[in-house]
Amino acid sequence: MVIKTADFVKSSGKWQECPEPNIPEYAFIGRSNVGKSSLINAMMNKKDLAKTSQTPGKTQLINHFLVNDSWYLTDLPGYGYAKVSKVQRKDFEKLITNYILNRRNLVNIFVLIDARHNPQKIDLEFIQWCGESGIPFSIIFTKADKLKGNAVGKNVDAYKAELHRTWEDLPELYITSAEKKQGCDEILNFIGKTNDF
Ligand code: GTP
Numbered sequence: 001m002v003i004k005t006a007d008f009v010k011s012s013g014k015w016q017e018c019p020e021p022n023i024p025e026y027a028f029i030g031r032s033n034v035g036k037s038s039l040i041n042a043m044m045n046k047k048d049l050a051k052t053s054q055t056p057g058k059t060q061l062i063n064h065f066l067v068n069d070s071w072y073l074t075d076l077p078g079y080g081y082a083k084v085s086k087v088q089r090k091d092f093e094k095l096i097t098n099y100i101l102n103r104r105n106l107v108n109i110f111v112l113i114d115a116r117h118n119p120q121k122i123d124l125e126f127i128q129w130c131g132e133s134g135i136p137f138s139i140i141f142t143k144a145d146k147l148k149g150n151a152v153g154k155n156v157d158a159y160k161a162e163l164h165r166t167w168e169d170l171p172e173l174y175i176t177s178a179e180k181k182q183g184c185d186e187i188l189n190f191i192g193k194t195n196d197f
């Protein structure tokens with residue numbers, strides 16, 4: 001898919017405040033600092049469309065971007081950020097789960113996972129919750145440029161093995177780098193395939 005336009009629409013603190021759910025929507029979700037906002041910018045070919053930061057917890061609201069005037073790409077706050085208070089962490093989690101469960105134009109969510117680490121409990125739990133809740137999702141491994149040799153492949157295989165403990169069929173998996181724009185076309189092609197934009 002060729003990106004002709006990508007524009008910021010709105011930041012919302014609740015799913016009820018999000019733009020009218022009248023066009024298909026795809027959302028990026030994952031731990032704080034995993035690289036959600038950076039990958040959105042890489043895919044949209046715009047440097048500062050979504051705000052990024054070296055400090056986790058940058059994105060605190062639901063941000064909607066309108067792509068090619070025909071679909072929404074949504075940047076969500078990260079889950080599992082240790083440095084905010086327990087109450088605030090719970091609030092973020094509620095914001096994310098309420099959004100996923102109630103946003104009726106959501107076609108697919110992309111769960112982003114840092115390719116540098118072994119399977120992490122919090123990510124496995126979130127994926128488990130998506131599966132159990134019947135949410136269509138795909139998995140995106142991020143920051144692949146930070147690893148050498150086959151280290152990414154090893155971590156991806158470890159995740160696959162963990163997921164196979166529960167699920168026979170696994171979702172689509174993408175290996176990406178916002179830095180090198182790796183994997184962006186594959187994700188955009190997948191989005192294009194799921195809709196007649
Ligand atoms: P929150 O909004 O806090 O949840 O974070 P986020 O998931 O949106 O992460 P963000 O895109 O802000 O990126 C976090 C940090 O990781 C920034 O310093 C980015 O420059 C860096 N980063 C993101 N993606 C990549 C990548 O593919 N490669 C490298 N080397 N760094 C990356």
Ligand code: MG
Binds near residue numbers: 075
């Ligand atoms: Mg962000």
